[in-house]
Amino acid sequence: MSKSIAQIADLINDPEIIARYEEYHRNAWPEIREKQKAIGIERMEIFRSGNHLFMYITAPDDFDFDMDFIGFKPTPRNQEWQDIMSTMLQKVPEARDGELWSRVPTIFDSEWFKEPI
Secondary structure: OEEEEEEEEEEOOOHHHHHHHHHHHHOOOHHHHHHHHHOOOOEEEEEEEOOEEEEEEEEEOOOOHHHHHHHOOOOHHHHHHHHHHHOOEEOOOOOOOOOOOEEEOOOOOHHHHOOOO
């Protein structure tokens, strides 16, 4: 089984920055994608509306975001990526101190209502 994790963040509301952010993600570095898989991320999607970002992650049920993502941050290449991305993001009010992304709780899932076969 898998679980879903969602997060929100805002880009700095500047068309050039938004275009640059999207360009980076269309050409995400292989090391970043490899490390995501190595820590257990099955799929990651980022959606954009204006300057608002919504990240959707699928990971195994035993994936612990706080613990497993620590394994993602220490690599030099990932730190370089994070440093670049942080110049384009701004903190949303819901984000914890020191974080740009804020996790979003699940309030509805149609799977909750599926009848057993």
